[in-house]
Structures are given as structure tokens and as C-alpha cells.
Amino acid sequence: MSDSGLDRMRADAEARGLTVAVRERPAARSLEEAAALMDLPPARLVKSLVVRRGEGDYLFALVPGDRSIAWPKLRAVVGVNRLAMPPADEALEATGYERGTITPIGARGGWPVYVDERVAGPTVALGAGAHGHSAIVDPAALIAAYDATVSDISE
DSSP states (O other), X not given: OOOHHHHHHHHHHHHHXXXXXXXXXXXXXXXXXXXXXXXXXXXGBEEEEEEEEEXXXXXXXXEETTOOBXXXXXXXXXXXXXXXXXXXXXXXXXXXXXXXTOOSTTOTTOOOEEEETTOOSSXXXXXXXXXXXXXXXXXXXXXXXXXXXXXXXBO
């Protein structure tokens, strides 16, 4: 039986003309261990974070694995005074994906995507909609497929 999150991610990528390679991702205890297992530098393991703008209103912030959201920078780019990380159950409800699997690819809601300007490389790895898997994508193609806003949003 296939995983619906993985299927949803693949179907959305195909509908958008986005090439995605799915790789099994072994469990890791740290960013460095995960990067070594994926044979990628830590910065190319991209965190897909769901951020609440308001009640029932979210966005995705994609930042390199070795960086964090810079809240003042993200608020300025989004043009709001308040942003927050929702609890895990709310993130699941907003996207259809559990924490650790979150990706804008195939997520429910059609939320806007903000990508840190440092997300770069021929490929990056991000959530694939299912535990134990990563989606390998060209960041420029991902940005184009989601009409993402690229800005300095990390520290």
C-alpha cells in the first residue's frame, strides 16, 4: 500500500512539471548525520516550515538546514507584524503533512512559499510527504513551480 502523502507530493510535482526524485532517508540524530547519510552538505537539506499568518492563514518558509528563520526579516517580507509556528496538529491540518514530512509540494491549502536566498545548489533535499523519504529537487525549478518569493529570511 502506498503512502498518500508521498502520492500527493508526486502528483502535485507532476502537475506542475516539477521533476522530483524521491530518496529513502534514514533516521538521523542530527543535521550533520542526516547530511552525511544523504551525501549532501547541511545547507542543502532544506527545512520546510509552516508558519501561521493569522487564523486559518499560513505560509511556507524554506530555509537551509544549517540556518533558522529570522523572524523580523520574514515579517518584513510578508508585510505583517505577527507570525508564529503552529502546533504540530495545526500544521498537519493546514498542510496534510506531519512534521518531519512537510513540503509545499502537494500540501493542502495552496499556501504561499517564501524561500531563503541561500537555498541553492543543483539539487536540495526537502520533505516528501512521508516519513523516511526526501524529495530531491532543483531549487530554481521549485521556486518557479510555486511562484515563490525569494528573500533573505534566515539567520
